Amino acid sequence: MSVRTLKGNGRWWALAGCLLWLAFTFFPLYWVAITSFKTPLGVVGGPTYIPFVDFQPSLSAWRELLSGERGQFYNTFIASTIIGLSASLIATAVGSMAAYALVRFTFRVKLLSALLFVVVAFGGYLICYNIFRIGQALSLIYAFLAALSLAVASSRLRLPGPVLGNNDIVFWFVSQRMFPPIVAAFALFLMYTEMGKIGLKLVDTYVGLTFAYIAFSLPIVIWLMRDFFEALPIEVEEAAMVDNVPSWRIFIGIVLPMSKPGLIATFMITLAFVWNEFLFALFLTHSKWQTLPILVAGQNSQRGDEWWAISAAALVAIIPMVIMAGILSRFMRSGLLLGAIK
Amino acid sequence: MSQVRLEQVTKSFGGVLVIPPLDLVIADKEFVVLVGPSGCGKTTTLRMIAGLEQATSGEIRIGDRDVTTLRPGLRNCSMVFQNYALYPHMTVAENIGYGMKVRGTPKADIDRAVAEAARILNLGAYLNRKPSALSGGQRQRVAIGRAIVRQPDVFLFDEPLSNLDAKLRIEMRTEIKLLHRRLQTTIVYVTHDQVEAMTMADRVVVMSQGRIEQAADPITLYELPKNLFVAAFIGAPSMNFIEGTLERGGDNLVFHADGGVAIPVPNGRAALVAEAIGQPVVLGIRPEHTMVADPSFPTVPLKIADIEPLGPHTLAIGKIGPAAFTAQVPAGTRIRPDDTISVPIDHEKMHFFLKSTGEAIGR
Amino acid sequence: MSQVRLEQVTKSFGGVLVIPPLDLVIADKEFVVLVGPSGCGKTTTLRMIAGLEQATSGEIRIGDRDVTTLRPGLRNCSMVFQNYALYPHMTVAENIGYGMKVRGTPKADIDRAVAEAARILNLGAYLNRKPSALSGGQRQRVAIGRAIVRQPDVFLFDEPLSNLDAKLRIEMRTEIKLLHRRLQTTIVYVTHDQVEAMTMADRVVVMSQGRIEQAADPITLYELPKNLFVAAFIGAPSMNFIEGTLERGGDNLVFHADGGVAIPVPNGRAALVAEAIGQPVVLGIRPEHTMVADPSFPTVPLKIADIEPLGPHTLAIGKIGPAAFTAQVPAGTRIRPDDTISVPIDHEKMHFFLKSTGEAIGR
């Protein structure tokens, strides 16, 4: 028993509310589930609700889907699984690391260094590309490396001007997520193709897509995990520090387990984002690593909405996520921090 | 060599100066106990030694290393936190063994050390529990266990026994002393328990508002408090204070309390306190020095307000003139509130302080 | 009417039975102190009274209401948590005033009550701080403050003074006693500090492993412990125990310790303990009853292993035969480890227990 457990009447009101919300969430899903077992005729003939009662279920939509008639089902499924899991795992890991650093350590970036980075990267690229004409990819690489090393070097100098702190860095991370993805996706495609031209094949590769997903999930992971880390009692980490536990082990062995609910929630969110991401998948892949959302979206063809096919595809796409959610939500239990400090 | 040396160390939180410049040298292998009123900066001092708090200014040395800016892990201290700071997701055994595991100690050794610590701490039955399923005292013992499985240069204990029962506390005291003897480690120990301070310390440091009031071995502290603060702070129940003046009364010096009572000062002390004649002074006398009725002792009348029987003896609490006064009387003495009793004063044990500065005189 | 009555209350966590059937009646306006070894179930008992823990079986009544399943808020208890449980996002003032705010007390009244509590607790300077910027003792005082601004039916204090220095602790003790007198509220108070237990309690309940060993007023507990456990638990330093047998030695009864020492039993006690002649018994004697050297007292030789000068007196720790023994000697006695001294035993103060059951005999 815990104080949090609702007792008495409130419990039933809450249950009623939850059931109402459940009806709201489940009805469309139920509709999808039964529609996937309807024949085209069953769909266009007006709504029917209960299998075997007011319509006769049929497996035709599933047969079509699983036979690959409606897109490379198995390929995309496997690609999605591999990319989704690995990208969200890595993003959660790398993002948590950064979030932890931003919560527990002091960072000071001089505004001038940051500006220097931007100016050198821009200028370097434009000069290399337009004046020396050495190719987009190489221009970019040179400019990036020059900008990065200059910025890092300059940060050691005594530069005047404002200094950016942890919050500014966090905001910078999130701002990456604010940029509308349309142009970014296309530009990324361009960059990947250019890289392909110098031998670094990124388009339609596992590395290319996963890398992009990691980068675009990081802002969210960082922003969310930061708050979870901030809620942890720092004393526990201090105890470990005194024990000469190296920082990375404090992070892995103590901080991560203590923030398990947040970590799992963030992982789920990231996974959901990656699993359902469309635009990058569209541009950065074309055959081998095509992902499920492309296939699902494809069911909305120019011939109109084939509800039965859409439903089957949508269902297939969520089943793994449901399993994932089922497994993970077990680990999201309260009281984790109980007994840590007085 | 693990001498701990704080030189002109200060600490502010935000704008609040919590530790004004502090100098403290703790010798190698010394067992120093920090005592002081709540909020006087004991924990802060410990945390600065451990490296958990960066000193605002000044220098901290452990052994011959300047550790002022060194990170905690490298200072080789072991600490029991006032609020335990257990790893909530680990069992008791894991909590205790974690430091060793991190240092790559073989599993068998860890198990042995954990078992040994658990034995010392009476935690054997709880090794597989998480901290959340432990009682307050059990948690505190886990925190101790985590510290004592190591062999650091310096042990830092922050009120490690505060939530243990008397019996266990005595056992633990003995264990910690054994540990000290065995490992020959420097120990800095914070406690509010005077018995603990007295029995364990090589030296007791009395702090107040971040400053050191007196640092001395326990007996000196008890017998020769340097000032009013220390005198009042050390000893439970606390020393009684009576304000008044020292005056010459024939051959002898006599202390005239503000309320009218007069207490002669024995000859041995008279020369020493003569300097304060005529000045307002404070006489201090501990309750335990008011019990034995020697005929040579002067007596004072005490109007009893409250009675606290403690078992071995009883406390009679009341007033002498305007001053609150606690007298210790033998157990079984028949007294009642509103009685006025005559309290003998062991005049060899009297202390005198200048009222103006609080400094002890006549030592 | 706020009598608290626990009838056949048990509590298990998971499969572990922590409190076997427990009966405890706390009278209206009574000040009961719970003591017992760490982990014996004091906090659990308090939490069951407060309603924070549901009793596994049995019935709990407060006043004439059966509160066994009532939710905490309706029981009108006020509690100081062992681990403080402060609201981390509120300032000290908000923490203390929250309960009143919840009950819709006007702001001015809240401010007044908070200021009064802060005065009592010496927290005036910290009212606008968050708990995270307080020292351990300050936090504990906030927790007390939160409880004492209310006028509940029952106060529950779980080691409320454990992190305070001796001086403050005595002040707080007084304040709580005043509070009790003023509000005439039933108080259940957990402490490990024997002085606290002795000075504050109307009745002390000694618990062990969830059971009540003895519940009596402090003096009775000290003077007439019901069994070995209570005898050992109450009193610091703890009572010395020597195993042996009672035998007739001429007219008198003589206690023959296993190590060879013989101690005559005074005639007054002989008749009472005669029942145990020939059986293995345990003799108990408190250290404080080994100090006064009355010529009529028997003496025993003590080989000193360790010395603890406490100020008013000194402890000599060593062995008598196979049994560990602590004797209290006057301060200033010149003793050294490895000396063997002759310890007088105040034979009126001896206790006898049956070794088999641990029960006291001869009372």
Add this chain to the structure above:
Amino acid sequence: EPDYSGVTLSAVTQTGPYIASALQLAAKGWEEKTCGKVNVVEFPWSELYPKIVTSLTSGEDTFDVIAFAPAWAPDFTDYLSEMPQAMQTGADWEDIAPVYREALMVWNGKVLSQTMDGDAHTYSYRIDLFENADNQKAFKDKYGYDLAPPKTWKQYLDIAEFFQQPDKGLWGTAEAFRRGGQQFWFLFSHVAGYTSHPDNPGGMFFDPDTMDAQVNNPGWVRGLEEYIRASKLAPPNALNFSFGEVNAAFAGGQVAESIGWGDTGVIGADPKQSKVAGNVGSASLPGSDEIWNYKTKKWDKFDHVIQTSFMAFGGWQAAVPASSKNQEAAWDYIKYLTSPDVSGQAAITGGTGVNPYRISHTTNMDLWSKIFSEREAKEYLGAQKDAVTAQNIALDMRLPGYFSYTEILEIELSKALAGEVTPQQALDSVAEQWNKLTDEFGRDNQLAAYRASMGLPQK
């Protein structure tokens, strides 16, 4: 037979089954025949265009075969390889309906793509409703002429109005009205009847001499008015219909008639998908006896109804990007894909989405009797054949920057459908914006491209 072992072709199209399954079916046969390999890559319909554009403009050899909508061709022409000469002769070549062979596949005299699906709008109706005696009588009483597949757009609307009986769950007609849901092709079908002047070929969208937009001429306004009227004689919410819903509505028995591509007939006749199987009648689109002459700015009256066929969408095209490293194999695959046997089979295989585009497709009744009743088949094939071989054929709009043009149209169209602006206002606005766009893209370029798309010689 060529041997392409070791060659892997990557063919891109929209997500299956439509078109993609035709490519896949052909891939299987071609692989057996040549030992090559074809990898069919599928993208959602709405994303296919950007996907192809980006891959073509990036210069990568991402795809060897692209199957795409003809309207996009102008944007692709710079990047496509020409069809091998050998494929441009012979019986198989001649068998392709001329409108494709001569217009849609050709760009500035070069054959850049191969039609792999025939698309034109036709008319579908419910035989059971039309031949119900009560209906016939009631109709005649009301409108004064016999109930039969309409010859003119006015009749079309009369019929729709007649069958508009919401209380019986029956509505008049179904067309696509949804933005982004093929709506403008349905408008074009209406408009084609009034603006595709037999004497002024290629003048429906722009003046092929000046490249001035024609969209706001009276022919267009009339077409739009009737299109809007049709939206009122359609099931509720028809404003959100795309072609899919049109088919569903027709197959679900909700409407008495509809216009659209050949799929309506195929789906309607399939008992697994349709409630009206066996009763699906087909005919050519209605026409008009008045056509606007943009040159004289007058309505030209004809003594008979001119049957105008509108090549809506125009059928999927297969082409080979110039960047492909396997052009020869790719063209060979396309040849196999579009051969009369393979494509004939595809045309009658449900779900391939391939509609007749060869003469032989519409003449081989045996193929079709499998899915249609005899009457249905006859009417269906007749309508299809008439559509691609009609005298007066209106070609769909194909222009560089196609989406820029259609977006303007779609937005204004939606406003007009919602009644926010009058048809005239809407079309005036479209015309103004189209002209601006043309100027922005370069009027000369656009004019040349427009003429090329309409099969007119370059000026």
Add this chain to the structure above:
Amino acid sequence: MTRNDPIKHVFIWPALLIVLVISIFPLIYSLTTSFMSLRLVPPIPPRFVGFDNYTALLQNPRFWHVAWTTSIIAFIAVALQYVIGFAVALALNARVPGEGLFRIGFLLPMLVAPVAVALIARQVLNPTMGPLNELMTIFGFPNLPFLTQTKWALGAIIAVEVWQWTPFVILMLLAGLQTLPDDVYEAAALENASPWQQFWGITFPMMLPISVAVVFIRLIESYKIIDTVFVMTGGGPGISTETLTLFAYQEGFKKFNLGYTSALSFLFLIFITIIGLVYLAILKPYLEKHK
């Protein structure tokens, strides 16, 4: 208190590098193209036009219209998501009966691809073939124009957004609630604080930081809404439900008017940065107060 330790670089650089590497080119590319007239189709040679794209956009009423529409959708949807999500998270945290099942069930919508969600919505909202129509018919409102009248369409889009993304709020807030200390609630329970008082006195303030983060992320993401609108209404009727990203999509991927789209993207970025900064600035005092 933050500390200084060289190890911090090891923690932050991986994330920093990944994000820098991925974002630098898109930034350079879009910023430079935003000052050019650049179309992929029909291919027109790029030309520097200065701020023309920006001024054109700012003068385009369609831009303001889509910005307004997007704001309405985002703000209403996020507000609803937050309120409902918090309520549900609280219920789950309070262990309503069947909580374990709800936990997974409530997450489902978030796990469905947005395109699929929109397709499903279209199915359910279909005025003749959808179930909602039948339901409304029972109440005497047959064939409501869910997707074809501006108000209804906006409502439907918001409803779908709420349906899909409330789980996000539920999940994050639930995770936050799980890390709140129990003992504080025990203390409050003893004070007989009603659930309502506990919520406003304890839960809400302690959840404020994570709430701020969740709402912020939802707001940013909502501003990028496209799939739902694209599939459900295609931006129609007219452009009345068109959103910023859909507008950008039309310009960028249909017309490949890249200069214009880039400028649009930057205006969008500026717009949302302002909203974000204002939002954070408004909440800052509260955050500090409860830190």
